[in-house]
Amino acid sequence: MDIDLMLKVYPFFLEAAWVTILLSVLTAILGLICGTLGAAARLSRFAVLRFLGAAYVSLFRGTPALIQLFILYFGGPQIGIQLDAFEAGVIGLGINAGAYMTETIRGAIIAIDKGQREAARTLGLSSWQATYKVILPQAARLMVRPLGVNLNMLIKATALVAAIAVVELTYTAQRYIGSTYKPFEMFLLAGVLYMIIIYVVGRGVAWLDRKVQIT
């Protein structure tokens, strides 16, 4: 194993790791927004919204994320959507992650005993008041862990944007392989950096989960 080479190139990998992190953060934010809207649609009292929410989920979970990215990035210009690779990466992965998060958020909300909403409504709270005072604070606690799983998947999925030439970790590894012919060292380096990011995020999620639990 060429340790010297690894030490020489690792600053460039670190830089690429920041791109992966930025990509992950933006994707997670967009995913949460889409997931919240998706869950709200799926739980709406209007059938049209419930249908749209369900269609969103099955469409984006039922096709490979890579195909979704390609359609957006390569197919987009044909229908008037011009995005640079990074933007396409964030938007494509964010909408995809949102489909998974929709199910996570919805799952946490419907897991709350229906007696909770009933108790709130009997006191005279409106449906929305019952939702934000009683249901969401409890559902939020249930969401932390599964959203952590979504986040873990999403960070790993950012590797896909190497295919549209976003200079993140995976793409950087591939580029250095081209010049060094050392795939083992280069992928290992990328893998270790992914592991560190995911480990830190995992610890953060576990900490948050402990912190929000009801005494």
Next chain:
Amino acid sequence: MSEQTHFVEIRHAQKSFGSLEVLKDISLNVERGQIVGIIGSSGSGKSTLLRAINDLDPLTGGEIWLDGVQVNKTLPHRQYEKHINEMRQQVGMVFQHFNLFPHMTARENVTMAPKLLKGLSQADADKLAEEQLDKVGMLERIDYYPSQLSGGQKQRVAIARALAMKPKLMLFDEATSALDPELVEEVNMVMKKLAEEHMTMIIVTHEMDFAASVCDRVLFMDKGVVVEEGPPSVLFKNPTQDRTREFLRKHIEGAS
């Protein structure tokens, strides 16, 4: 439509879940300060009737009136929601499984609705919580979470939560059924205290002794109809219907 003359008036209540008819033309009047017990075997429609009164299970036919206002009137969705929220503020409900909010302390459980719906200040809300929790003997546990309380204590907090909205009417749906036998009495005591204060109450229960001791009137329901009703002294001692007799024989083992 004739004017309503009783405090609570249920007129020809009918309720179906799909093809299953659960309430069949039930009429019932309750006067201010009266305590009415509802007994009957499982599935007879007791909960459904109680839950129809504050529209948790909307009727499919008939009318519910409370203090001169029709509860289940026909209105466009938004207006109906506003109307029903106002009606529900006047009706306290206590559930078999307490349904306390687990993420709130006893104090917060009690003050949340009054603060949100009546705009009480924190100071006034705290005073209210102390007052109501004291009444149910839970003042010492004011800052405990539901998970730190026994079943009987939870139910007493749930009663305080309902009372904090200063309801005109209290509905109890088997408030002691989920409790260990030794915890039943502390909840019954609270309900008796409310009875002494002339709170209007409708109590679904399977405790015949308790019904006999607090209720002015007891209804026996079976298969969606009120089979027989009367003062407990009459209904429990001299029921006129076979179905009532059979039910009482099964449910008062040893007694009488």
